[in-house]
Amino acid sequence: MTRKTLGEHIADLLVAEGVDKFFSLPEVTFGKLHDALDKQGVPLIAPHHETVAGYMAEAYSQLTGQIGVVGGSVGPGSMNLYTAIANSWEEHLPILYLGSERTLMGRNSPRQSRFQAPPNLDVVKPITKYAAIVEDASQADDIFHEAFRQMRSGTPGPVYIGLPFDMLLEEHEFRDVLPPQKYRPANFVDTFPDSELDKALALLTQAKRPLIIGGAGVRNARAQAAFSAFAEAAGCPVILSISGRGVLPHTHPQLFEHGCGPAIDIAREADVIFVVGSSIGEKLAFGGHAFAPTQKGFPNYFGAPGSQTWIHLDQDPLTIGRNRPIDLALLGDMRFALPRLTGKLQRHGKLANASQVAGMQAQRAKYYAELYETVTDSSPVHPGKMMVEVQKALPDDVIMVRDGGANSIWQMHFLNHNLSENLMSMKQGMLGTGLPYANAAALKAKEDGRRVCLITGDGAFGFFAMELETAVRYQLPVVIIVAYDAGWSLEVPYYMHVCGRTFEVDHEFIRLDEMAKTIGAHGEFCDRPEQIEPAVRRAFESGKPALVQVVIDRQVNAYQMPHTHLWTRWHADKSVYVD
Known part of the structure; x- marks a missing residue:
């Protein structure tokens, strides 16, 4: 038996399970846990939003085969985890979400207008394989071991453990931490x-x-x-x-x-x-x-x-x-x-x-040749032409990340490369995962010298654009290609077909390359096809996180997406889009 704080003991449980990164914002209620993990070589990886922390853990888990661990502060921080938990549920990913909780008295009180006391357990139970709150320090081992078992058994999926933050500072006598094979050996038989x-x-x-x-x-x-x-x-x-x-x-x-x-x-x-x-x-x-x-x-x-x-x-x-x-x-x-x-x-x-x-x-090669012949050398750039030109500058072992609506369709059909990995959130088509996924992938890529390339639309990039600062802060080897048409082009055909007009699909034109430079990244701007390949090469050679903004043709992007017979019927009960 060893006397230590609950926060220190939870750190021991996580390290024994093989956890080597903790994705969370810096926040005081988990301070003891952050400190204990860091002392054992598990760094805090801090993006700008708790949802992003969840997405980063998803990507890191996919590239390592290990569980991802995410923290959310009491009240709004844990509430910001909900979207990520739902995505992990749909993507079948083993992510441990730790939510900071109020005391039992604060949570169970019938009084109204309590501060930072959301019903986390009630919300997340339908979208987790296991959800519990540690109410007594003596329960910690059993609850965490059950979470570890659930994440890895059958179809993988997320779990949630609530941690009343006052308990993390309390000292108790704890048994030695068990090695994983003592509580989940059946997963490896x-x-x-x-x-x-x-x-x-x-x-x-x-x-x-x-x-x-x-x-x-x-x-x-x-x-x-x-x-x-x-x-x-x-x-x-x-x-x-x-x-x-x-x-x-x-x-x-x-x-x-x-x-x-x-x-x-x-x-x-x-x-x-x-x-x-x-x-x-x-x-x-x-x-x-x-x-x-x-x-x-x-x-x-x-x-x-x-x-x-x-x-x-x-x-x-x-x-x-x-x-x-x-x-x-x-x-x-x-x-x-x-x-x-x-x-x-x-x-x-x-x-x-x-x-x-x-x-x-040979038929497949002919198919690609004919597909590539459909693109034009135009300004703004044909989206398919953008993919062809980007591809010329990609390293052979690149980790690709995909995000966006129309842009994802173009990338899905035009990209034909000797990549080493490909990440995307496709079970629900969750926009905004791209930059968080790319940053987490780059954390792993730094270990073996690979580079990461995210190709995203400008709408999806805008969800969490400030995560570019995260890439700069951690000096992550990521190149971001933004297919830029200043708006939501995927929505245009449907609006025009149903309503004869559009609603709020246009954005102000922003020089994202200049924004990238201000943050400390490398920035490139392209509005002609011949600029793209050299710009992407310079981005990879810069040795910095980089953003390449490519101005694409809105009309082509909206109305000429390839193979509409496929993606318009991903809702297999009834097609809701226009062929």
């Missing part, structure tokens, strides 16, 4: 019997046109290498979900883009489909499984119902078969299953359609 993997192998090896689909879960599990080895042993085509983009580089020789080019026929003609790291969600139109049999206009990118065999690998039994019927369920951790399947495939040899992939890639 290989549970796959050979018989189940052999069933999957039989279906794949007997298939004539097998297809592999990977999702964001592969990245969240840090299983990219295992997924790549499995795909390459199979040799068949691979499609990634929208959220899973970046699990393989865009230039991988087996990769094809969902709903575009040769992938249209690949998905429809596949006879066996192996899904890993994806719930087969709405942006995949639930694998062609409509909400109701009588539904009209439902998008189906796959074969006719009953014509394809689906294999689904997931560690959560509540995910398998939920969004569409499954023919073979593989329940367990992909980090164990994929290497074993890879070994079996290597002994068998590549799958039946592996020899056809090179021809499919």
Whole structure:
């Protein structure tokens, strides 16, 4: 037993779990916790807003495979966490949110107009896997261990622990902190019997046109290498979900883009489909499984119902078969299953359609060439042309981050690069995550010399523009490309179609490059295509956080976004946008 403050003991619990960053604003109620963590080598990473702290923890978790930890001060600070908690819930990310709380007397009093006493627990319970308040110091170990278990078991997700701030300063006798394997060993056990993997192998090896689909879960599990080895042993085509983009580089020789080019026929003609790291969600139109049999206009990118065999690998039994019927369920951790399947495939040899992939890639190259021919050399810059020119200056191992509305669509279809990672918040399309994600990614990238590039629209950038100061303060290797049309262009077509006019879609023109320089970053301004590549190169070579402002064509951005048949039907019950 050791006598220490509760704040110091909680720091010990976090360090034992492998936490190496604490994302929070500097604030007095968590001061003892900040101090105790810092003394153990866990720095406070302080953005300008608690929501941003949550987003940064999300990105950091995705790039490390560890939990992210976020703090919010009493009252408004913890309330600012709500949006981030909801996003972590939808993105299935293991984030521990620590909210500073009033005492039990202050929280439970029936009196009105209490200061900084929001009902945090009531608000966050529906959007967390576990939520509790430490009411007694002796409960701390049990509550934190349960939080750690919940975040990592089944489908990952956020948890919330409320910490009455007066308790953090109180001294108590505490037991030695347990190592993680003492309270959550089941999360690291290989549970796959050979018989189940052999069933999957039989279906794949007997298939004539097998297809592999990977999702964001592969990245969240840090299983990219295992997924790549499995795909390459199979040799068949691979499609990634929208959220899973970046699990393989865009230039991988087996990769094809969902709903575009040769992938249209690949998905429809596949006879066996192996899904890993994806719930087969709405942006995949639930694998062609409509909400109701009588539904009209439902998008189906796959074969006719009953014509394809689906294999689904997931560690959560509540995910398998939920969004569409499954023919073979593989329940367990992909980090164990994929290497074993890879070994079996290597002994068998590549799958039946592996020899056809090179021809499919020739069709894919033709698709991209024809797509790039649709852009024009104009001023303001064609959004597609901006992507083509930016791409010329990107490092091969760049970590890409995507944000924005229309800009995300252009980037999704025009960017075709040998990137190392790709981050975005796609389950809800949460705008404003881009710069927080990029900054957190850059914290990780500083360890291995990689660079981070965020491509964002100006509307999304404006959510948390002052996080550029955070990048400068921590000297983060991030280059921000802002596709700038001074407003909300994605909303224009819908407004014009429905109302015949627009409402508040225009902003004042701002020189963001000059703002960046004032903050201490490198700034570049482009309004012609030939300026973009050299500007981006200078930004990467500056050795500083950098912003490149590219003035794009509003009309083209609003009305010529590619492949509207895809993104306008992400609401698969009924399209609400204009084709």
